Amino acid sequence: MNPWNILFPFQKYMKNFTGTPQLRDMEEYMSKMVADLQNGNLGKMSNTEATSSNTSSSQQEHMQQSKISAAIFETHNDVFIRLPIEENVQLKNMKIYHTSNTLILEGIPELSDRNTFTLPAIVKKKGSTAQYKDGTLEIKLSKATDLQYSEVNVTEL
Numbered sequence: 001m002n003p004w005n006i007l008f009p010f011q012k013y014m015k016n017f018t019g020t021p022q023l024r025d026m027e028e029y030m031s032k033m034v035a036d037l038q039n040g041n042l043g044k045m046s047n048t049e050a051t052s053s054n055t056s057s058s059q060q061e062h063m064q065q066s067k068i069s070a071a072i073f074e075t076h077n078d079v080f081i082r083l084p085i086e087e088n089v090q091l092k093n094m095k096i097y098h099t100s101n102t103l104i105l106e107g108i109p110e111l112s113d114r115n116t117f118t119l120p121a122i123v124k125k126k127g128s129t130a131q132y133k134d135g136t137l138e139i140k141l142s143k144a145t146d147l148q149y150s151e152v153n154v155t156e157l
Contacts, residue, residue, distance in 0.1 A: 068108065074120045074143070081117065081139040083108075091132055098123065098141060122146055 071082040081103055085091065093107040103117040123141040130139045 068105065068115050070117055072117060072120060077143055079119050079121055079123055079141045079143060081119075081141070083137045083139075084135060085132065085137050086135055091137070096130060096139065098128065100125075100144065103139065103141070 068083060071080075073080055083105075085108070090108050093111055095106040097104040097106070098119075100122045101119050103119060105115045105117075107113065108115070119141070122144045124144045127142040128140065130137060132138075
């Protein structure tokens, strides 16, 4: 007796799927998909309309990031974000927030805009600074040294 039969509860349903027309249709579909992928025609498939209409909120947030171009880089101790801002008036309406891995800018370029940027490292809650000089806003966030880790035990069944 195979011990995996006990762990796989759907074993009794598998006999219904062998040799059925649905399986052959799936096999044809998969071979067509692989052939299209190898030919580079994957983007021309009819299924792209369905996937493009199901955009998630994270993809919509990512689309909003294109309103402002930012240079994000890290040093040994800090993460820097540099944003080109032409007008000094925009600084009064702008609000800057951050989480441990995301920078959020509100009110730039328009009051109702919200831009998010993913940071390359985890940063501290405190110790952030922002300076405006010569049309560039520079935000400095201190890196956090997160040395906490947990061991995960593996149990044998």
